Amino acid sequence: MATITTISESVGANRIVPTVAIPYPVGNPNLNTADEYNLRKDMVGRALKGLATEIEETTQF
Amino acid sequence: MYKILYYVNQFFGQIGGEDKAGIEPEFHQKSIGPAMGFGVQVKGQAEVIGTLICGDNYFNENREAALEYIMNVIKEQKPDMVVAGPAFNAGRYGMACAGVTVAVQEQLGLPVLTGMYEENPGVDACKTKVYVVKTGNSAAAMKDALPVMGKLALKLLKGEEIGKPAEEGYLPQGRRLTVIADERGSKRAVDMLVARLYDKPFETELPMPVFDRVTPAAAIKDLSKATIALVTTGGIVPHGNPDRIQSASAQKWGKYDVSKIDELKGDYYTIHGGYDPVYANEKPDRVAPLDLLKEYEKEGVIGKVFEYFYTTTGTGTAVGNSIKFGTEIGKELKEAGVDGVILTST
Numbered sequence: 001m002a003t004i005t006t007i008s009e010s011v012g013a014n015r016i017v018p019t020v021a022i023p024y025p026v027g028n029p030n031l032n033t034a035d036e037y038n039l040r041k042d043m044v045g046r047a048l049k050g051l052a053t054e055i056e057e058t059t060q061f
Numbered sequence: 062m063y064k065i066l067y068y069v070n071q072f073f074g075q076i077g078g079e080d081k082a083g084i085e086p087e088f089h090q091k092s093i094g095p096a097m098g099f100g101v102q103v104k105g106q107a108e109v110i111g112t113l114i115c116g117d118n119y120f121n122e123n124r125e126a127a128l129e130y131i132m133n134v135i136k137e138q139k140p141d142m143v144v145a146g147p148a149f150n151a152g153r154y155g156m157a158c159a160g161v162t163v164a165v166q167e168q169l170g171l172p173v174l175t176g177m178y179e180e181n182p183g184v185d186a187c188k189t190k191v192y193v194v195k196t197g198n199s200a201a202a203m204k205d206a207l208p209v210m211g212k213l214a215l216k217l218l219k220g221e222e223i224g225k226p227a228e229e230g231y232l233p234q235g236r237r238l239t240v241i242a243d244e245r246g247s248k249r250a251v252d253m254l255v256a257r258l259y260d261k262p263f264e265t266e267l268p269m270p271v272f273d274r275v276t277p278a279a280a281i282k283d284l285s286k287a288t289i290a291l292v293t294t295g296g297i298v299p300h301g302n303p304d305r306i307q308s309a310s311a312q313k314w315g316k317y318d319v320s321k322i323d324e325l326k327g328d329y330y331t332i333h334g335g336y337d338p339v340y341a342n343e344k345p346d347r348v349a350p351l352d353l354l355k356e357y358e359k360e361g362v363i364g365k366v367f368e369y370f371y372t373t374t375g376t377g378t379a380v381g382n383s384i385k386f387g388t389e390i391g392k393e394l395k396e397a398g399v400d401g402v403i404l405t406s407t
Contacts, residue, residue, distance in 0.1 A: 001350075002406040012273035013404075022407050024340040025295070027347030040346075044353040044403070048289070048363060051401040054280040 001025055001047055009058055015050040016060045017043055063107035063218045066140035067096035068131070068161050070154045073200075074114030082153075085123075086115035086130045088138075095203060099144060102211025107218060111138060113161075117153035120160065127157075128164050135165060142218055147176030147206045148183060150198040155183025162191045172217040176206050179232055192217065192231045227264070287400035290367035292390060294375025295341065295348035295407040296333025297325060307374055308334035314373035314386045316393075319366070324352035335376030336407050349405050367399050375406055 001017045002008045003025050008016045019025035026043055028036050050061035071081040073094040092100050093112040100109045113131055120127045135143060143165045145158035155177050162173035163186070176194035177184050184193055192213060196206040209230040216223060226233045242249065249266070256263035281287045298306055304315040322328060325345035331338045346352040354366045371390050375383070394402060 001403060008406070010272050012275035014275060014277040019405070023336040023338070024347040025405050025407055026350040026353075027340065027344065029340045029343065029347075040350060041353055041356070044350050044357065045362075047403050048284060048357060048401075051287075051289070051403075052281045052284045055277045057277070 001043065005060065014055060014058050015047075015053070016058065017047045017050060018060060019043065063103075063141045063215075064110045064139070065099075065103070065107050065142045065144055065214065066111055066113065066135055066138055067092065067099065067109050068113045068115070068143065068145035068158065069094050069096065070120075070148075070151070070157060071114060071116045072154075074112065076114060076116075082116045082118040084114075084116035085119055086113060086127050086134075088113050088134045095147070095207065096144075098203065098207045099211055099214075102207050103215055106215055107141075110140060115157065117151070117157055120157040121153050124160060128160065131161060132164065132168065135169065135171075140171070142172045142174070142214060144173070144210065144214060145175040147194065147196045147203070147210065148178075148181055149176075149196055149200055149202060150178040150181050152182045155181035156186060157183075159183040159187035159191075163187050166191055172214075174210060174214050174217060176210050177232075178202075184232060188232050189234050189236075192223070192229075192234075194230055195226075195232050233268075281401050284363050285361055286364045288365045288367050288398065289354060289363050290369070290371065290394050290399045290402045291319075291349055291351055291354060292371040292402055292404045293349040293406070294373055294378075295405060296331045296374040296376075297329050297341065297345045297349050297370075297372050298332055299329055302332050306332060306372070308332045308376075309374060310377040310379065311374040311382065311386070314371060314390060316369040316371045316390075318368060319351055319370045320368035322351070323355045325349060325370075326352070333374050333376060333407060335374075341407075348407060350403075354403070364400075367394070367397065 001019050003019045003022050005016050005018050020028050026040055028039055046061045071077055071084050075094055076084060088111055090111045092109040096109045096112045113134060115127055145161050148154040148158045158175040162175050165171050166173045173191050176196045178196055178198040194206060194210045194213060196202050213229055223229055253263045298315060299317055306313060306315050329345040331341040341348045357363050358366050373386055
């Protein structure tokens with residue numbers, strides 16, 4: 001889970017979840033509590049889905 | 062007349078093949094194998110005064126003993142330069158050429174030169190320190206490699222200015238030097254763009270990094286039975302930073318027991334020196350989402366969150382250290398039977 005996904009790719013990460021911003025990759029303090037929670041839950045859910053998905057090449061989830 | 066000492070392995074030293082790879086180093090006061098061809102290239106200005114031969118296995122398995130013998134011969138023979146290889150794509154030979162040239166340059170201050178195929182593992186062991194002439198991947202490329210090595214060797218011996226990698230035929234060393242350009246940057250950039258549009262050759266001034274390729278791991282078959290570990294380079298540590306992990310250019314990583322907590326908030330903060338810490342300190346789970354992994358565990362989506370959380374600082378951290386940390390953490394997780402890892406980076 002990273003914001004600058006090109007760096008993730010350059011070091012060979014294969015399953016990548018693009019995140020929000022460098023100081024708060026898995027969060028967004030500009031949102032209200034409920035919206036931030038939903039966003040975060042969705043992102044971590046996508047990361048888990050990525051781990052359970054067969055891939056042939058670098059893939060963003 | 063400059064004096065050059067030459068280093069080769071058992072094969073190029075004409076002792077034997079793989080069955081002789083265990084031979085100890087030996088010295089002969091004559092040119093053997095590639096040393097002869099190299100001597101032709103520098104004829105009249107330099108001569109090869111002898112050839113060191115060492116088995117590739119012996120060098121790599123008894124590095125200290127091999128280097129001790131080799132360095133002693135070099136000190137006795139007093140050459141002006143040491144040339145090793147070329148090793149082409151032979152990995153152990155490449156590592157030996159790297160070991161010899163780096164040791165000679167660092168300990169004796171003599172100019173050194175070797176040659177390798179760019180994917181030889183020996184390249185990474187020495188290219189930032191010594192000149193490595195770029196060769197083909199097999200000994201068939203010998204006749205192309207030796208003239209380039211001979212020319213560069215003479216320049217090094219005479220202390221002449223060494224041109225760019227592509228001009229001199231050596232592998233880039235990762236150095237940035239100030240040069241005076243004829244045209245200003247904007248014009249060079251537009252010229253490059255125009256050349257590209259016309260399908261004409263052009264040379265970038267900022268080559269893109271080479272991407273690491275890793276074969277994707279197989280998917281987790283059943284998430285609901287899987288153990289998932291959380292790892293971050295975001296510098297999230299327990300309050301007080303008990304292991305004193307550096308806030309930049311990390312020298313180490315830490316692991317902390319998170320089996321009894323539901324979120325990092327409260328007990329953790331960030332010591333990362335490369336981003337505004339306000340949001341992470343409010344809620345460290347914004348960097349390493351332990352709270353949500355625990356939720357997914359409670360919901361039965363995943364089997365278990367691994368009991369330890371792993372962390373380091375990813376700003377200014379040397380690639381070499383990063384590889385080391387990753388290898389060490391990966392080994393622990395694998396041995397612990399972890400099925401999947403979520404790595405977050407800032």
